[in-house]
Amino acid sequence: MRIDRATRCMTLATLVAAWGAGCSDSGGGEDAGADESLRDTDGGADADADAREDGTAPDIVVPDDGGGEADGTGPRTCDELVLYPTIHAMGLHINAPPAGTTGTAVRYREIAAGAWTEGHPLAAVTGGRLKGSLLWLAPATEYEVEVDARDAGGAVLATYACSAATDPLRPPTAVERTLHVQAGAAAGGDGSETAPFAAIQDGVNAAGPGDQVLVHPGIYRETVEFPRSGEPGRFIQVLGQDGAIVDGSDAEIERVGFPWVTDAADPLVSSAPFTGTPGYLARDGRRFYRYNDLAGLRAGLGDDDVPIDEGWVVQGGTIWTRSLDCPCGHVYHVPVHEEAFYLSQVEYVWVEGFEIRYFGSGDYGKAFYLRDASHCVIRRNHIHGLPSGVIVLAREGTVADRNLIEENWIADPPVAEWPWDAVKGTSHENSAINIGGGAGNLVRYNRIENVFNGVYTGDWDAQLDETLAFETDVYENVMRTIGDDGLEPEGANVNVRFWRNACDYVHSGLSLAPITVGPVWIVRNRFTHYTGTGFKVSLDSSGPCFLYHNTCWTDIADQNGMDVSGPYTNMVFRNNIIRGTRYAYEDSSYTIVGVDMDHDDWYTTRTDGGPHFKWNNVRYDTMAEWCAATGLECHGTEADPGLIDPPALLFGLGGGSANIDAAVPLPGINAAFAGAAPDRGYLELGEGEPSW
Template sequence: MRSLFLALAVLFLSSGCSTLQADTTQRVNLLKAGDLSDTQAYVKHWQTPQTTIAQITSVDAPKDINHYLQVNTGNEVRRHYGYIGQKATVKPNTLYTVKAMLRSESKDNGFVQIKRYKDGKETQRFNIGQSDGPRWKTLTDTFNSGDTQIIEILLRWNARQSYLNQTVDFAKVSLIEVGPAPTESASYEPVAIPTFHSVGLYWKPKEAAADNPCTVAYRKNGEVDWKQAMPLWLDPNDHAFPATRHSGEYRGSIVYLEPATQYEIQLTLTQTNTTQTFTTTTWDENFPIAKRIQIPDGNDTLNIEEGGDSKNGYVLYEPAPGATGIRDAQNKHAVNISVYASYVIIKGFKLKNAGQHGIDLRDVQHVIIDDCDISGWGRVRDVDGYGENLNSAIHSRSSKLQTIVIQNCNLHHPRSDSNSWNQKRVNGSKHPEGPQGISFVHGKGQYVIRYNKIHSDIDHMYNDGMGELHNFSFGGFPNRDSDIYGNYVSHCWDDGLEIEGANMNVRVWDNYIDMTYGAIGAASPSLGPVYYFRNVYGVSRKHEGMTQNDLRGHYLIKLGNENPIWTAGKMYLFHNTALQPPTFEGDKHYQSSGAQSGIVFTSKRKTASNITSRNNLIHTRHDNNWAIRDTQITPSNDFDYDMYIGKVMAREGAQKNGVRARPLYERASDGRLWLKPGTPGHDAGELLPNFNDDYTGKAPDMGAVETHSVTPKPKLWPAFPEEPKLPQPTIEVPK
């Protein structure tokens, strides 16, 4: 396991943020007036917007600082963060260290951000840390400039309602050249990054070529017979830094593995007969406990500062004997639990009424949040009554966040409410913003989010069930090497699951999504591959009213962005189902309440490539809804073997083996619906190695549930709604 985590660290080094420590003594600061001690020099060299209130001061300055820049956040609510910035020209492929000191009245209000520019355009941004409140904190990070030409250092603060009329202080800001960056190898041996049930594979051999496919075989250690998995995808893109190392790389995943099991994996390049065989071990669900800390009930913030390590195991925080596990912040404390230590388990707490977040994860790794009930969190804006964006039951803004497990949690009924697409926020837009179940901003990935229920009511809606802000980037959520499965997510005015960003070896399956505008936001796999399989979508609704526009539905899977840089990664869509539940009570406009589109580009200007869809069951409300809508008629997008009743816009030959009909179901004893034997879509799917090996009958069925499946229903899935009888499509499938 240690060798695999070391390999993971090497891969992450190219993402822009690193943990390198360098000797920067006696080096030249590339930032002019970076010491923030002289007002005239500050005004000359730092870009400061006119609305910013800032001054150089020495009031209450410690001896080692003397002077600092004090920013007042002002009294006007703004949608975005405030900033003061300075740009510096940098050398290519060179290591630089940025360092700054900061403090703020409220924890997390201040932070330092780095932006990269090439040819006059921003290519990446990342944060190096946040303020911890009134005590001074030093932030430092060393990074590779790559092909960046200009670096901008931004001193930033939150200008939203709960942070108004506060001060944020910055001091001793520096950007120093360290020396040449290590040269990356043009090729490397296979790397395996496991989770409980999956493993992500990376390989860059010298023989890599488009006409040299890479097959995958695997078996438990000690077994004789090999099983086949999906071939690895060869990334044909020439990516900009920091994703340069992933150009020309084979990537892919093996799924449905058993925990705590060693597997032997064999990769073969079919044209050159190049073979690599190696082993990896999946995560163990029995977490070693080094120490137990039992917590009495209380209302103040629980700060977790003691953790374990890889050798001895985790520190488990749990309610004390006889305690209820309730921590009720009563809207007096911003957070119920703040986690500052790694190798920590938080188990069995009932967290209520935090001012912002239920649990806030700082610069930590290896944290497990298990069996927690979180409700009533989030600030409500005075200016319009909507919730502050991304206030979350479980939250992090750390660029160092990695290896996090969230399982068996009930995240429900935030205090605040998101606006719908029908409601405009003050100093904002109609795009939904507000509370979320889970928000990991800037994190490194390797998350497992499973068996959680994220739900609410129509007066306390979410923006998205989970996600972050930087969807069009080489980061995003969940970034990479992550599994999201077995969750129930509902009550979102935007996406139930917003899975957008790099999406390298991200697997999303067995999730039931209900009462949202869209099911899955999959607009931007910049790297991939990302796998969406056997997810189920129920009710789709746009607004809170009862007009026809309020009750209209939207997509099963959303695709596309205007910039093809962010949509060139690989995406697989297998065995997903859009149901058609009965109509809303009192609705006189529609005959059902499910999705009104399937796998779709949401505008004519958007692009997305390298998509493969198979065996999906796309049941839309009408036969004139879009089942597949690829507005660019993209040659690399392969839509086939799907069942649908709507229209298809795709390359010539798409859905050659598709089935155009409404599904005819029979009900399983556990409440699921599967296709009735002998009806359209039954035994009509394509065999997908490792994804539907356990099919019954002559061939796999279309949709998320195999007829007569012996696989148990995921425990959080409800009984499927009884579908109303709707007319079959009037247009025959083209041949």
């Protein structure tokens, strides 16, 4: 509803958004603090290397702060203002602001609280609409929100007000009955503890709202489909005890292998009769490279003629392998199922606690396929030996809303260790988690390693569909050894928020290529040891993107801090640290306009006397020259970031860093700081590092 200025509890200074860029130099609110972060300063480079080698699933410990006691309201509409709450954030939407609006002032507070908190101004998106986000909210808490629409002179044209409650940290559910499943149990069981079902599917078929299917240790070779939904507060739960394994592979091939015959023309090549057509194969528990054809296998050439020493292909009723030793000495995991859990057009289903491995009988193997499924929970699963961990998908007017994907470990070694050109554009190119569904999906506290892409949001083939990945939160995930992009939003991505993620040993930390609507929020993330770029921008990305308080660091030789691979516009950079070894920033071939960069630290270690910046193919030796010519980074610095110990994966600020107290205040982003002013980078001084 609209409220009169006289009834306002607080007067705020006008925050005038740069309408053409769809964003402002400032923005506000309460910082997250350490209570909801994955914090652990133990370990370092040696510990990480050991973990990467042995593939041990981490013990994921996450905060359990329940927040308030309010019931989540879901989306709320008050005349022109629409609020869309999640657990720690809330989207704001005004689809028809008054004519002449050039900026907004946002304020919010907990219901019945005294003081208001200043929020980040809304961004202008296509169609003259305004959209924005509140961050760092408490779960299960009701907030009231007010938004002023203002003209270029600061006059208030309209004021909107509404309230909504955030969701609880985790959805509540009752357990009214427990059904038991035990691998190898006698047929005809009734699900009791003394006569358990033998298959997970049998337990799921018998389950209804409020039932818990308890799966005992054992190997279950099946795909599980859900014939019915649970209800709010009465989920259908499928819980795996320690040692409960869902395996999609052929047990006989795993046990006895193939009858390999060595090729007469090449001792590295062997073959065996085989009638299947799997899209995936693992050897000794690790993904085995699939050649494009037999000619490539014989030549030892993968995609784009990249040398690949070992792999396989199925052709003409025969499986062929190229192996540097006798293929008979290996164990082969050949999928006969495409996915482990298939959730199609169901709601309120909860799956937790399984080891899931070796799926991919076709080209898109996955552990979880949520097809038009909503309000589901996927948590604490150990997923490996398959192309994709979790896919959430909605198509043609269907919905896949408000699913929670948390605390899973997802790995597919050694796909991220193969040459990039041998993987890109092939069946090996997959994401650990893919959110191509509807609104309010959350991805948090996951551990992802040795996959090609980390978390993907949107849809390359439906780039203007605003319903896909609408109001999505991706936060506090830790990734390492990523073959391409750690975070990859593509398409509309309206109010998609990435915060406090750590992506180490990646090709590109973040890809914005393209964002068509937005806004997208990239706040307090770290992207390190990249071989490509910390921020990847390209393909005429035009939706507003806010890149605040991120740390990008690489020590790869001759590597730019930020490397531009295509035109982009409508992005705001503030309070970031970007460190490379060649150019700090390079754009060699494009004309870039509508980008707002300031108050960042751009640093390069180059010592050859070369320029530090290249903008629109013009070289600048220093930031001062860059500022004078373009108006960019006139309050930025070129200081050594002064980080604690990057080789040990400690990227917080060390004592004496030039980035301490050097950040510009941003309403809604960095109000909680310890010193005289906020610090640049992804952590405030003294905050603990997220770690594996």
